[in-house]
Amino acid sequence: MDTLEQFVEKFSNAVDFQDAVALTGDTDLKALPEWDSLAALGVIIMFDMEYDKAITGADLVACKYLSDVYKLVG
Numbered sequence: 001m002d003t004l005e006q007f008v009e010k011f012s013n014a015v016d017f018q019d020a021v022a023l024t025g026d027t028d029l030k031a032l033p034e035w036d037s038l039a040a041l042g043v044i045i046m047f048d049m050e051y052d053k054a055i056t057g058a059d060l061v062a063c064k065y066l067s068d069v070y071k072l073v074g
Helices: 004-015 037-051 057-061 066-071
Strands: none
Touching (some): 004 037, 004 066, 037 057
C-alpha cells in the first residue's frame, strides 16, 4: 500500500491543480480551489487505475480531509 505521501502525489496528479497546492493529510477538501465534480471524477478514476478499487462520489462526499480519502484505499 502507498504511504500517505505517495497517495498525496497521486491525488494531486488526479485533480490536476492549475497552481501548485500544498497538500497534507490534514488538508480540508472543501478548502481546495479546484475541488469540484471533475476533480472528484479524476480521483475516482485514480482509485480504479492505481488501486483496482471502485469508489463513488458519495464516498468522496463523506470525506472531509485528504486523509479520509486515503483511508478509502485500505
